[in-house]
Amino acid sequence: MDWGALHTILGGVNKHSTSIGKIWLTVLFIFRIMILVVAAERVWGDEQDDFICNTLQPGCKNVCYDHFFPISHIRLWALQLIFVSTPALLVAMHVAYRRHEKKRQFRKGDQKCEYKDIEEIRKQRFHIEGSLWWTYTSSIFFRLVFEAVFMYAFYFMYDGFRMPRLMKCNAWPCPNTVDCFVSRPTEKTVFTIFMIAVSSICILLNVAELCYLLTKFFLRRSKKVGNPKHHPNHENKEETKQNEMNELISDSCQNTVIGFSS
Amino acid sequence: MSWKFLRDLLSGVNKYSTGIGRMWVAVVFILRLLVYVVAAENIWKYEHDEFECNIKQPGCENVCFDHFFPVSHIRLWALQLIMVSTPSLLVVFHVAYRENREKHHNQKLYKNPGEIDGGLLYTYLISLILKTGFEIVFLVLFYKLYNGFQVPRLVKCDIRPCPSTVDCYISKPTEKMIFLRFLVATSCLCIVLNLSEMSYLVFKYFIKCYWKRHVKKCQ
Numbered sequence: 001m002d003w004g005a006l007h008t009i010l011g012g013v014n015k016h017s018t019s020i021g022k023i024w025l026t027v028l029f030i031f032r033i034m035i036l037v038v039a040a041e042r043v044w045g046d047e048q049d050d051f052i053c054n055t056l057q058p059g060c061k062n063v064c065y066d067h068f069f070p071i072s073h074i075r076l077w078a079l080q081l082i083f084v085s086t087p088a089l090l091v092a093m094h095v096a097y098r099r100h101e102k103k104r105q106f107r108k109g110d111q112k113c114e115y116k117d118i119e120e121i122r123k124q125r126f127h128i129e130g131s132l133w134w135t136y137t138s139s140i141f142f143r144l145v146f147e148a149v150f151m152y153a154f155y156f157m158y159d160g161f162r163m164p165r166l167m168k169c170n171a172w173p174c175p176n177t178v179d180c181f182v183s184r185p186t187e188k189t190v191f192t193i194f195m196i197a198v199s200s201i202c203i204l205l206n207v208a209e210l211c212y213l214l215t216k217f218f219l220r221r222s223k224k225v226g227n228p229k230h231h232p233n234h235e236n237k238e239e240t241k242q243n244e245m246n247e248l249i250s251d252s253c254q255n256t257v258i259g260f261s262s
Numbered sequence: 263m264s265w266k267f268l269r270d271l272l273s274g275v276n277k278y279s280t281g282i283g284r285m286w287v288a289v290v291f292i293l294r295l296l297v298y299v300v301a302a303e304n305i306w307k308y309e310h311d312e313f314e315c316n317i318k319q320p321g322c323e324n325v326c327f328d329h330f331f332p333v334s335h336i337r338l339w340a341l342q343l344i345m346v347s348t349p350s351l352l353v354v355f356h357v358a359y360r361e362n363r364e365k366h367h368n369q370k371l372y373k374n375p376g377e378i379d380g381g382l383l384y385t386y387l388i389s390l391i392l393k394t395g396f397e398i399v400f401l402v403l404f405y406k407l408y409n410g411f412q413v414p415r416l417v418k419c420d421i422r423p424c425p426s427t428v429d430c431y432i433s434k435p436t437e438k439m440i441f442l443r444f445l446v447a448t449s450c451l452c453i454v455l456n457l458s459e460m461s462y463l464v465f466k467y468f469i470k471c472y473w474k475r476h477v478k479k480c481q
Contacts, residue, residue, distance in 0.1 A: 059431035
C-alpha cells in the first residue's frame with residue numbers, strides 16, 4: 001500500500017471529472033506526490049540526525065527538535081495530500097452506486113434500461129448532472145477547505161514558510177540558551193515554497209472548477225426557463241391563420257359544389 | 263509479503279459488503295493503512311537510536327527503552343490493522359463454501375451466493391462483532407501501555423544497571439502523540455461504522471421477517 005494504490009483508486013474518478021478536474025489530478029500526482037516521494041523525502045530524511053545543538057547535554061537536542069518541529073513538514077504534506085484526495089472518493093462511491101442501480105435494472109429486464117450488456121454499463125461515463133453534480137461540487141468544496149486548513153496550519157506552526165538556519169533553544173534540560181542548527185535550511189525553504197506554490201495552483205484550479213460547474217448549472221436552468229413548450233401568443237397567431245385557411249378552403253369548396261350543381 | 267496482500271484481501275471483501283462496509287474499507291485503506299505506510303512508519307524508524315538517556319553507563323539506555331516501550335507504538339498499530347482486517351476473511355470463506363456447494367451439487371442452491379442472507383448474515387454479523395472487539399482491545403491496550411495515549415518528552419528511569427534515577431528523552435514526542443491520537447480517532451470512526459452496519463443489518467432482517475409474516479397472515 002502506497003501512493004501508487006491511491007493513484008489507482010483516484011484514476012477511476014478521473015473518467016467522470018471535468019477537464020479542470022483532470023488537470024487538478026495530474027498536478028496532484030506529478031507536482032505534489034511525485035515530488036514528495038522522489039525529492040522532498042530525501043531532503044527531510046536526515047532531519048533529526050543532522051539537527052545539531054551547541055551543547056553536549058544529553059536530551060537537549062531531542063527536546064529542542066521536538067519544540068521547533070512538533071510535526072515534520074514531510075508528514076504534514078503527506079497528511080494534506082491524503083485529506084485532499086479523499087473527497088474524490090465521494091464521487092467514486094456515487095458513480096459506483098449509480099452503476100449498481102443500472103446493473104440491477106438491467107438484470108430485472110427493465111424495458112426502460114437502454115444498455116445492451118453489463119460491460120456497457122461498466123464502461124459508461126456518467127455526466128455531471130442531477131445528484132452527481134451536488135456530490136461533485138461538495139467534493140470540490142471539501143478539497144478547498146482541506147487545502148486552506150493545511151496551508152494555514154503550516155503558516156501557523158512554522159511562522160511563515162522560511163526555514164531558519166539557526167534556532168535558539170532554552171527548553172529544559174538545556175543548561176542555557178543554546179544554538180541549534182537545522183540541516184539543509186535553504187533546500188528545505190525551496191521545497192516548502194514550491195509545495196506551497198503548487199498548493200495555491202491547486203486551490204485556483206478547484207475554484208475555477210467550482211465556478212465552471214456553477215455557471216453550467218445556472219445556464220442549464222435558464223435554458224429550461226427560456227424554452228417553454230406552449231407559447232400563448234404564438235399559438236393564437238397560428239390558430240388565426242389556420243382558421244383563415246379553413247375558411248378559404250370551405251369557401252372554395254362551396255363554390256365548387258355550387259359550380260357543379262349548377 | 264507486504265501490505266499489498268492486505269489490500270488485495272480487503273478489495274476481495276468489498277464485493278460482498280454493504281454500503282457501510284465499503285465505507286469501512288475505504289477508511290481502513292486511506293486513513294489508516296496509507297497514513298501508516300507513508301507517514302507514521304518514518305516517525306518511529308529510528309526511535310531506539312534517538313532515545314537518549316543522561317548517562318554514559320552501558321546498557322542503561324537499552325534497559326530503559328525496553329521498560330518504557332515493551333511493544334513499540336508502530337508495531338502495535340500494524341498488529342491492530344492486521345487483526346481488524348482478518349475477520350472479513352470469514353465472509354469470503356463462507357461465500358466460497360456456498361459457491362463450492364453449488365458446483366458440487368451442480369444446481370443453483372442460492373439466489374446469489376454473495377447476497378447477505380441466511381447463514382451468511384450470521385457470518386457477516388460475527389465478523390463485525392470480531393472487528394469491533396479487536397478495535398476495542400487494541401485501544402485499551404494502547405491506553406494501558408502508554409498511560410492514556412501520551413508520549414512524554416522526558417521519562418525517569420532507575421532500573422539496573424542505571425546507577426540512579428536517570429533522565430531519558432524520547433525523540434519526536436509531539437509528532438508521535440499527534441499520530442497516536444489520529445490512530446485513536448480513526449479507530450473510533452471504524453467502531454462507529456461497524457456498529458452502524460450491525461444495526462442496519464439487524465434492522466433490515468427484522469423488517470424482512472415481519473413483512474413475510476404479515477404477507478402470510480394476509481394470505
